[in-house]
Amino acid sequence: MHEGGSPDPVVMPAIKPPLWLLAELTYACPLQCAYCSNPVDFNGHGKTMDTETWLRVLRDARSMGALQLGLSGGEPLVRQDLETLVAESTKLGYYSNLITSGIGMDAARARSLKAAGLDHIQVSFQSSEANQNDEIAGMRAYAHKLDMARAVKAAGFPMVLCFVLHRDNLHRLREMLDLAIELEADYVELATTQYYGWALLNRDRLLPTLEQVREAEGVANEYQARLKGKMDIYFVVPDYYEKRPKPCMNGWGSVFLLVTPDGTALPCHAARQLPGFEFPNVQTASIKEIWQASDAFNRFRGFGWMKEPCSSCPEKEKDFGGCRCQAFQFTGDASATDPVCDKSPLRHLVDEAVSSARSTTVEKPIIFRNPKNSDRHTKKPADMASPT
Amino acid sequence: MSDASEKKIEYATDYKPLHDGPLKLARGHRIQYETVQGCDVLLYPEGVVQLSESAAMILRTVDGQKTATDIATALMAQFPEAGDISGDVKSFLEVAHARGWIA
Numbered sequence: 001m002h003e004g005g006s007p008d009p010v011v012m013p014a015i016k017p018p019l020w021l022l023a024e025l026t027y028a029c030p031l032q033c034a035y036c037s038n039p040v041d042f043n044g045h046g047k048t049m050d051t052e053t054w055l056r057v058l059r060d061a062r063s064m065g066a067l068q069l070g071l072s073g074g075e076p077l078v079r080q081d082l083e084t085l086v087a088e089s090t091k092l093g094y095y096s097n098l099i100t101s102g103i104g105m106d107a108a109r110a111r112s113l114k115a116a117g118l119d120h121i122q123v124s125f126q127s128s129e130a131n132q133n134d135e136i137a138g139m140r141a142y143a144h145k146l147d148m149a150r151a152v153k154a155a156g157f158p159m160v161l162c163f164v165l166h167r168d169n170l171h172r173l174r175e176m177l178d179l180a181i182e183l184e185a186d187y188v189e190l191a192t193t194q195y196y197g198w199a200l201l202n203r204d205r206l207l208p209t210l211e212q213v214r215e216a217e218g219v220a221n222e223y224q225a226r227l228k229g230k231m232d233i234y235f236v237v238p239d240y241y242e243k244r245p246k247p248c249m250n251g252w253g254s255v256f257l258l259v260t261p262d263g264t265a266l267p268c269h270a271a272r273q274l275p276g277f278e279f280p281n282v283q284t285a286s287i288k289e290i291w292q293a294s295d296a297f298n299r300f301r302g303f304g305w306m307k308e309p310c311s312s313c314p315e316k317e318k319d320f321g322g323c324r325c326q327a328f329q330f331t332g333d334a335s336a337t338d339p340v341c342d343k344s345p346l347r348h349l350v351d352e353a354v355s356s357a358r359s360t361t362v363e364k365p366i367i368f369r370n371p372k373n374s375d376r377h378t379k380k381p382a383d384m385a386s387p388t
Numbered sequence: 389m390s391d392a393s394e395k396k397i398e399y400a401t402d403y404k405p406l407h408d409g410p411l412k413l414a415r416g417h418r419i420q421y422e423t424v425q426g427c428d429v430l431l432y433p434e435g436v437v438q439l440s441e442s443a444a445m446i447l448r449t450v451d452g453q454k455t456a457t458d459i460a461t462a463l464m465a466q467f468p469e470a471g472d473i474s475g476d477v478k479s480f481l482e483v484a485h486a487r488g489w490i491a
C-alpha cells in the first residue's frame with residue numbers, strides 16, 4: 001500500500017474493524033422534524049427487524065470489534081424491547097448511547113435503562129422556546145422534554161443535549177446554551193443541520209445565512225470560554241460555508257456501520273440514495289462479510305476510486321474527498337470531489353444553493369417528516385421542492 | 389487514533405491545570421481491554437480512544453483516591469527498572485485532565 005505508511009505491500013488498505021455500530025431500531029417517531037436525516041422514502045422500506053435479529057446483529061458486530069453502539073431511529077424509545085437490547089449490549093461490552101427526543105421516556109424508564117446498563121443518553125431539542133420547539137417538532141413536546149432531561153440526570157446518566165440549528169432558531173443560541181446550563185448537560189452539541197434526507201428537501205427554508213453562522217460562532221466561542229471545564233460545547237459549522245469538505249465518516253467503510261430498521265447495512269446515514277449500489281442486509285449476510293467483502297463497503301475505501309482534483313491532492317488523507325452522498329446530491333456522481341471543496345470545478349453549485357436559500361422567504365412551506373409526506377416524496381425526492 | 393468519533397469529542401477545552409487532590413476517571417468514562425484491537429481503550433459518550441500501553445497503565449492506576457504524586461509513586465514501585473518516571477506520568481495526567489478524561 002502506498003498511503004498511510006503501513007508496511008503491508010498490498011494495494012488495498014487493510015480493513016480495520018468497525019468501531020461504531022449505529023442501530024436505527026425503527027423509523028417510527030412521534031416527532032416530524034423537517035431536518036430529519038432519515039431517508040425521505042422511509043415509509044416504503046422493508047419490515048422492521050424483531051428483537052432476536054437485532055440481538056444477533058449486536059453480537060456479530062461486537063465480535064468484529066465494534067465498541068460504540070448508537071441506539072437511534074426514528075425514536076428508539078418506541079421499541080418496547082429497548083431494555084432487552086441494552087442489557088445485551090452491556091453484557092457484550094459496548095459503550096451504549098441512546099439517541100432520543102425524550103418522547104416515550106418517563107422517570108421509571110430512565111431508571112430501568114440505567115439498570116440495564118445504558119451508558120449515556122443524548123436528548124435532542126428543537127429550540128429553547130416552547131412554541132418554536134413544538135412547531136418544528138410537529139407536536140407539543142417541549143415541556144415533556146424538559147422533564148425528561150431532568151429525569152435523565154436524576155437517573156445518573158451523563159447527558160448530551162443536542163440542539164439542531166438552522167435558519168429559524170440560530171438567533172436563540174444564547175437561550176439554548178442557558179437552558180443547557182440549567183439542565184446541567186455534560187456536553188452540548190450545537191449540530192448545524194446537514195443537508196441530507198428531509199433536510200435536503202427543506203434546504204431552502206433551513207439553510208442559515210453566513211452572517212447568522214458567524215454570529216452564532218461568536219456566541220458559541222464566548223460560552224466555551226466561560227464554561228471551560230464545566231460543560232463542553234461542540235459547534236458544527238454548516239459545511240456549505242467551508243472551503244474544505246468534512247472528513248465524512250472518517251472515510252467510507254473506515255469506522256462506521258449503520259443498520260437500518262429493515263436490516264440494510266450502510267456506510268453512512270444517507271448512502272441508500274446512491275444509484276448503482278446493492279446494499280447488503282444483515283438478515284442474509286454476516287456482519288463480517290458485509291464489512292470486509294461487500295462491494296458496497298469496499299467501493300470508496302482507500303484512495304483508488306478518486307478522480308481529480310482529489311487523486312493528486314495532498315489533503316486527500318485528511319478529508320477523504322469529503323462526503324460521497326453530498327457529491328452525488330450536487331453533481332449526480334458519487335465519486336466526484338465533494339463540491340464544498342473550493343478546488344472542485346463544481347463549487348458554484350454549492351454557492352447557488354446558498355443564494356437560493358437566501359432568496360427563499362418564510363412563506364415557503366416546510367415539509368414535515370411523516371409517513372404521508374414520505375409516500376408523497378418517495379419517487380424523486382431531490383426534485384420535489386414543495387408538496388404537490 | 390484519529391477516528392471520527394474522537395474528533396467529534398475534541399471540544400474546544402483548553403489546558404486545565406492539574407489539581408493536587410485525588411484523581412478519578414471523568415463521569416461516563418471507562419477503560420476496557422479489546423481483543424480485536426489488541427489494546428486498552430478509553431470509552432466515553434460517543435467517543436473512543438485507543439490507548440498505548442503506558443497510557444493505559446497510568447489511567448488504570450487512577451482510582452478516585454490517589455493523587456498525581458501517589459500515582460507516580462505507585463507506578464515507580466511497580467516498575468523500578470523504569471527509573472524516575474514521575475515527570476512523564478504527571479505530564480500525561482495533565483494531558484488527560486485537559487482532555488476531560490480524568491477529574
